[in-house]
Amino acid sequence: MTSEPPEQKRERNERTWQAHRRDVFWQITMPLAVILLVVFAILGLTVYAAAGGGSVAKGGDVALVFLIIPLMVMAVFSLVVFGAAAYGLVRLNNALPFYTRQMQDAMYRLQRRVNAGADKVTAPILKVHGFIASVKALKPRK
DSSP states (O other), X not given: OOOOOOOXXXXXXXXXXXXXXXXXXXXXXXXXXXXXXXXXXXXXXXXXXXXXXXXXXXXXXXXXXXXXXXXXXXXXXXXXXXXXXXXXXXXXXXXXXXHHHHHXXXXXXXXXXXXXXHHHHHHHHHHHHHHHHHHHHHSOXX
């Protein structure tokens, strides 16, 4: 059995809690309320203009322009990013053959050295095995 400590009542710091509540009101609740009031006012004006026989085509055109502007900004941003990436890839593609050739030559040199070292290490063993094989080959078979 494990004995759990008795629960302690967690008391909040009243001063910081009040400051937090005040900040929540001014930074979240108030701007949200103002935005909702503006949206409802625009909604009311739109309904009033449509019901009163006013022209809503101009407002619709303006709204459409304001909807298109962020998309155009994102399209230009995407165009710049992808254009820069394409330019960078072209430059990289032009520069890579020189550096990859140097790397390939270095790897070939390394390969030759490793093969030469491996040949030197295995040569005595191969000689011994070759000698044993030749002795076995000279023995008469029964």
